[in-house]
Amino acid sequence: MAQENQVLYEEEIEQIDRVLTRLIKEAEAKCALLVDKDGHLITRQGFTHTLDTTALAALLAGSFASTREIARLVGEPEFSVLFHQGKRDHIHISLIGERTILVVIFDDRTTIGMVRLYAKEVSEELLEFLSNAGKKTEEQNLGIDEEFSSSAKDKLDDIFQD
Numbered sequence: 001m002a003q004e005n006q007v008l009y010e011e012e013i014e015q016i017d018r019v020l021t022r023l024i025k026e027a028e029a030k031c032a033l034l035v036d037k038d039g040h041l042i043t044r045q046g047f048t049h050t051l052d053t054t055a056l057a058a059l060l061a062g063s064f065a066s067t068r069e070i071a072r073l074v075g076e077p078e079f080s081v082l083f084h085q086g087k088r089d090h091i092h093i094s095l096i097g098e099r100t101i102l103v104v105i106f107d108d109r110t111t112i113g114m115v116r117l118y119a120k121e122v123s124e125e126l127l128e129f130l131s132n133a134g135k136k137t138e139e140q141n142l143g144i145d146e147e148f149s150s151s152a153k154d155k156l157d158d159i160f161q162d
Helices: 010-027 054-071 112-132 135-161
Strands: 031-036 040-047 081-085 090-096 100-105
Touching: 010 040, 010 090, 010 112, 031 054, 040 054, 054 081, 054 090, 054 100, 090 112, 100 112, 112 135
Parallel strands: none
Antiparallel strands: 031 040, 031 100, 081 090, 090 100
């Protein structure tokens, strides 16, 4: 079964960025990334200039893929949340829908409980948003296509009637 690629437009990315910024502030995290399951970085917010976010996105998607196989081996369909604890920094990873991964990097200024709470809220909001993303634009494009088709037909009629 082929997976469908989702197209996000600039306005939609800006809305996602606002949600991620809110998550960082509420959870007191360092940064947040939104990654697709193929390992492509969709967007990022927060303190990321010292991170290779492209490589990080690919590795996190790979980590999620291997964890999916571990879940299958123990009889679970999938683990939807992962947590990696380091000496200074920690990573909370959660699956949003079928195709998107939310990554929150934080340190000891906050707790895993706070991050989980706000990540869960944001995940639900992003899931609804991502489910509807592109639909309005697709409907608008259909209207433009119909308008263009009608206009082109009128022009052709004018050309061939002369």
